Amino acid sequence: MEIYTALKNDHDKHRDLLAKIDETSGDSERRRELWGEFYCSVKSHAAAEEETFYAALMKDADGQPKARHSVAEHKELDDLIDELNDMDMSSSGWLNRFKTLRHDYEHHIDEEEEDIFPVAEDVFSHEKAEQLGQRFEKREKAELSLVAEKSESKLVD
Numbered sequence: 714m715e716i717y718t719a720l721k722n723d724h725d726k727h728r729d730l731l732a733k734i735d736e737t738s739g740d741s742e743r744r745r746e747l748w749g750e751f752y753c754s755v756k757s758h759a760a761a762e763e764e765t766f767y768a769a770l771m772k773d774a775d776g777q778p779k780a781r782h783s784v785a786e787h788k789e790l791d792d793l794i795d796e797l798n799d800m801d802m803s804s805s806g807w808l809n810r811f812k813t814l815r816h817d818y819e820h821h822i823d824e825e826e827e828d829i830f831p832v833a834e835d836v837f838s839h840e841k842a843e844q845l846g847q848r849f850e851k852r853e854k855a856e857l858s859l860v861a862e863k864s865e866s867k868l869v870d
């Protein structure tokens with residue numbers, strides 16, 4: 714699978730989770746479950762995306778500015794995700810802050826698909842895009858177990 718399809722599949726999953734979380738209320742089991750799924754998936758996606766797709770794009774003169782811009786956005790989004798993760802889900806502020814995250818994250822993935830993929834398609838051969846896709850899927854699995862491990866040790870603390 715080419716890297717673009719692998720990334721887009723995750724983005725679609727994230728869009729769906731964000732829409733579902735937006736409809737939850739208070740500190741409910743459904744909100745916890747959906748948020749936990751989004752949290753682990755988005756963290757492992759972003760890490761693997763940086764380690765494969767953006768690391769490769771960064772090496773190209775045309776790709777570098779786009780890659781830098783996106784990686785900087787990852788940092789901002791990651792801070793917001795951690796802030797939400799530490800916030801009391803029953804507080805009225807949680808959903809407000811979540812709506813900011815939803816807006817910013819959807820903007821980020823729209824931009825990846827609409828502005829960055831076309832640049833990357835010029836930079837990478839089909840073969841390279843396939844190879845990056847495979848590496849991405851492998852990295853994402855490894856990152857997912859790291860994220861899960863971390864959030865479990867946090868529960869024990």
Ligand SMILES: [Fe+2]
Nearest residue numbers: 759762783825
């Ligand atoms: Fe991203």
Ligand SMILES: [Fe+2]
Nearest residue numbers: 720762822825
């Ligand atoms: Fe992405």
